[in-house]
Amino acid sequence: MKQQAAATGDYGIARLAGRDPARWIYPTPVGLYVEPAGLYIDPMRVAERAIVTHGHSDHARGGHRHVLATPETLAVMGVRKVKPKSGQALASGESVTVGGVRISLHPAGHVLGSAQVRLEWQGEVVVVSGDYKRAADPTCAPFELVPCHTFVTEATFGLPVYRHPPAEAEIGRLLASLTLFPERAHLVGAYSLGKAQRVIRLLRLAGHERPIWVHQALWEMCALYQSVGIDLGELRLLADARPAELAGEVLLAPPNASAEGWLAALPEPVRAVASGWVRVRKRATQQGAELALVISDHADWDELRQTIVETGCERLWVTHGEEAALIHFARQRGIEARALSLVGYSDGEDEKAEAGEGDA
Ligand SMILES: [Zn+2]
Ligand SMILES: [Zn+2]
Numbered sequence: 001m002k003q004q005a006a007a008t009g010d011y012g013i014a015r016l017a018g019r020d021p022a023r024w025i026y027p028t029p030v031g032l033y034v035e036p037a038g039l040y041i042d043p044m045r046v047a048e049r050a051i052v053t054h055g056h057s058d059h060a061r062g063g064h065r066h067v068l069a070t071p072e073t074l075a076v077m078g079v080r081k082v083k084p085k086s087g088q089a090l091a092s093g094e095s096v097t098v099g100g101v102r103i104s105l106h107p108a109g110h111v112l113g114s115a116q117v118r119l120e121w122q123g124e125v126v127v128v129s130g131d132y133k134r135a136a137d138p139t140c141a142p143f144e145l146v147p148c149h150t151f152v153t154e155a156t157f158g159l160p161v162y163r164h165p166p167a168e169a170e171i172g173r174l175l176a177s178l179t180l181f182p183e184r185a186h187l188v189g190a191y192s193l194g195k196a197q198r199v200i201r202l203l204r205l206a207g208h209e210r211p212i213w214v215h216q217a218l219w220e221m222c223a224l225y226q227s228v229g230i231d232l233g234e235l236r237l238l239a240d241a242r243p244a245e246l247a248g249e250v251l252l253a254p255p256n257a258s259a260e261g262w263l264a265a266l267p268e269p270v271r272a273v274a275s276g277w278v279r280v281r282k283r284a285t286q287q288g289a290e291l292a293l294v295i296s297d298h299a300d301w302d303e304l305r306q307t308i309v310e311t312g313c314e315r316l317w318v319t320h321g322e323e324a325a326l327i328h329f330a331r332q333r334g335i336e337a338r339a340l341s342l343v344g345y346s347d348g349e350d351e352k353a354e355a356g357e358g359d360a
Contacts, residue, residue, distance in 0.1 A: 014123070015149075015314065019124060019149075020315070021121075021124050021126050021149070021150050021315070024036055024121055024124075025119065025126055027340055027341060028040075029045070030043045030044065030045045030047055031043035031044055031045070031047070031050075032128065032152070032319075032340070034051075034101060034119060036099040036100050036101050036121055037049075037098040037099040037100075037101040037103065037119075038098070038099055039051060039068070039098065041053065041117055041128050042059040042060070042130065043061065043064065044058070044061060045061075046061070046062075046063035046064060047064050047065075048064075048065050048066065049064075049065065049066045049068075050064045050066070050067050050068070050084070051067070051068045051069065051103065051105075051117050052064075052067050052068070052069040052073055052077070053069075053073075053108065053114060053115055053116070053117060053128070053130025053131070054073055054076075054108065054110055054111055054113060054114035054115065054130055054131060055073050055076030055077055055079075055080060055111065055112075055113060055114075055193055056111070056131065056193060056194075057080065057082075059130065059131070060073065060076070060077050060080065060082055061082060062081070062082030062083075063082075063084075064084045064085070065084065065085045065086065066084060066085065066086045066087075066088065067084035067086070067087050067088070068088045068090055068096070068103065069087065069088075069089070069090070069105075069113070069115070070089065070090065070091065070092060070105055070113045070114075070115050071089040071091060071113070072112050072113025072228065073113035073114070073115070074087040074089055074113075075113070075224055075228075076111075076112065076113055076193060076221070076224065079220050079221055079224050080193075090103070090104070090105050091105075092105055092106060092107055092115065092141065092144075093105075093106065100121060100122075101119055101120065101121045102119070102120040102121070103117065103118070103119055104117075104118045105117060105118070106118060106127075106144040106146050107140070107141035107142060107143060107144045108129060108130050108131065108132035108133075108143055109132055109133050109134065109135075109137060109140060109141065109142050109143030110130065110131040110132050110133055110140065110194065110297050110298070111131075111139070111140055111193055111194030111297060112139060112140045112193075112194065112197070112224075112225060112228070112230070113140070114130060114131065114132070114140060115130060116128060116129050116130055116132065116144070116146060117130065118146050118148070124149050124150070125147070125148040125149050125150070126148060126149065126150040126151075126152065127146045127148040127150070127151050127152065127311065127313075128152040129151070129152060129153045129154055129307075130154065131154050131156070131297070131298055132154065132298070132299055132307070133296065133297055133298055133299045133300075133303060134299055134303040134306065134307065135164065135166075135167065135296075135303070137167075137198055137297070138198070138201045138202065138205060138230070139194070139197045139198045139201050139225060139230050140194075143307075145307070145310050145311065146311065147311055147312050148311050148312070148313050149313060149314050149315060150313060150314070150315040150316070150317065151307075151308060151311045151313035151315070151316050151317070152316075152317040152318075152319060152340065153304065153307065153308060153316065153317070153318055153319070153326070154298065154299075154319055154320055154321055155304065155318045155319065155320065155321030155322050155323050155326050156276075156298040156299075156320065156321040156322070157276065157296070157298050157299065157300045157301060157304065157321065157322070158301065158304055158318070158321050158322035158323060158324075158325055158326040159301060159322045159325050160301050160325065161301075162276075162300045162301045163300050163301060163302060164276060164294060164295075164296045164300040165294055167198070167202055167295045167296075168202060168205075168206065170274070170293040170294055170295050171199070171202040171203060171206050171293070171295075172206065173291065173293065174186065174188070174203070174250070174272060174291065174293060175203070175206060175208060177270055177272075177290075177291055178208075178248065178250070181248075181270055182247075182248045183247050183248060183267065183268070184247065184248065184267060184268045184269060184270050185246040185247060185248070185249055185251055185266045185267055185268075185269045185270070186249070186250050186251065186269070186270045186272060186291075187251045187252075187253060187263070187266065187269045187270070187271050187272065188250065188251065188252050188253075188272045188273070188274055188293070189253060189254065189255035189257070189271075189272065189273040189274065189289070190218075190252055190253075190254070190255070190273075190274045190275075191254060191255070192217055192218045192221050192254055193221055194297050195274055195275070195295065195297060196214070196218045196221070196222065196252050196254075197221070197222060197225045197230065197232060198295065198297070199252065199274050199293075199295065200212055200214075200222070200232045200233070200235070200252065201230060201231070201232060202295075203250065204231065204232065204233045208250070209233065210249060210250070211233075211234040211235065211236045211249070212232070212233065212234070212235055212236070212249070212250050212251075212252065213235075213236050213237070213238045213241055213246060213249055213250070213251045213252070214235050214236070214237065214238060214251070214252045214253070215238050215239075215251075215252060215253035215254060215257055216237065216238070216239055217253070217254045217257065218252055218253070218254065219235075219237060222235055238251055238253065238262070239262075243265040243266060243267060244267065246266060246267060247267045251266075251269075255273060255275075270290055270291060271289040271290055271291070272289055272290065272291035272292070272293055273289045273291070273292055273293065274293040274295045275292075275293075275294070275295070275296070276294060276295065276296025276297065276298055276300075277294075277296075301325075304326060305326070305329055308326070308329070308330055308335070309333065313335060314335065314336065315335065315336045315337070316330045316335050316336070316337040316338075317337075317338060317339075317340040318337065318338070318339050318340060319339075319340045323339040324339075327339060
């Protein structure tokens with residue numbers, strides 16, 4: 001991709017003061033529309049042609065006719081049963097030109113296959129971040145910085161109160177609890193795409209070699225991750241376990257599985273939850289979880305600001321999340337900034353939608 005970029009002069013882009021891309025890319029009730037290409041990015045309603053940034057359910061909806069996405073995201077959509085009628089895989093850094101718009105996808109560091117969308121039309125470059133993070137994640141390609149004139153950023157954690165601790169330290173807290181309570185099953189609530197696999201991989205990297213028991217709802221997605229070479233170690237299906245063999249083991253289930261009957265049979269479980277929301281600590285306690293692991297797949301306040309600055313953008317559009325503080329920050333730096341009203345993103349997966357909070 002670097003090669004391609006150098007050959008075509010993508011980097012070190014010329015300044016374009018005064019040209020507003022809103023004349024060719026703009027929000028509609030269906031989603032962000034790229035007019036010359038005739039396609040929507042992460043449309044929340046069924047669309048003829050779409051680019052899908054990643055597989056979370058609020059970004060990758062079912063029913064689209066034609067979807068352009070990374071091969072991994074198309075595979076994730078298959079697991080989620082939201083496969084488009086026709087899927088066109090575009091690997092990171094490759095580009096296609098549709099209606100004069102040059103389109104390429106670049107790693108967003110959010111979950112397996114997640115991509116930012118780079119759009120270039122008549123010399124103007126717009127990058128749509130999708131969901132992203134800058135922190136290291138051993139289960140997906142790292143975020144790639146893509147210079148642009150206009151940066152469309154998510155803002156899930158766009159407030160100074162949001163500063164995520166290192167995920168490794170949070171996993172350390174889980175392992176410490178296992179050491180402290182070797183007779184208790186440790187049940188971790190984690191979303192099925194991204195969070196669950198990241199928790200497992202981090203446990204492996206921290207030296208936890210025991211089999212990990214996973215809920216049926218996570219099984220297929222974990223298998224997909226394994227199939228693309230992300231080593232999750234030995235996984236076992238929770239439904240196959242006898243309660244006694246779960247003592248001292250790590251179990252993973254989607255957060256909404258907490259109401260299921262099998263939980264009652266667990267040997268004095270330690271309930272944990274993995275999520276980026278700082279306030280999850282409070283909610284976790286309300287739900288009876290003892291251990292709130294702050295592990296986020298979204299950029300925190302520092303990463304959002306860093307990224308906005310590093311893209312070198314002249315214009316910032318802020319979507320789904322906490323827009324106001326980021327807009328203020330950008331304007332202070334001379335960047336023209338506004339909120340882009342896109343409804344329909346819950347920042348979560350199916351499970352989270354009901355909790356009102358997302359895949360964070
Ligand atoms: Zn997401
Ligand atoms: Zn999102």
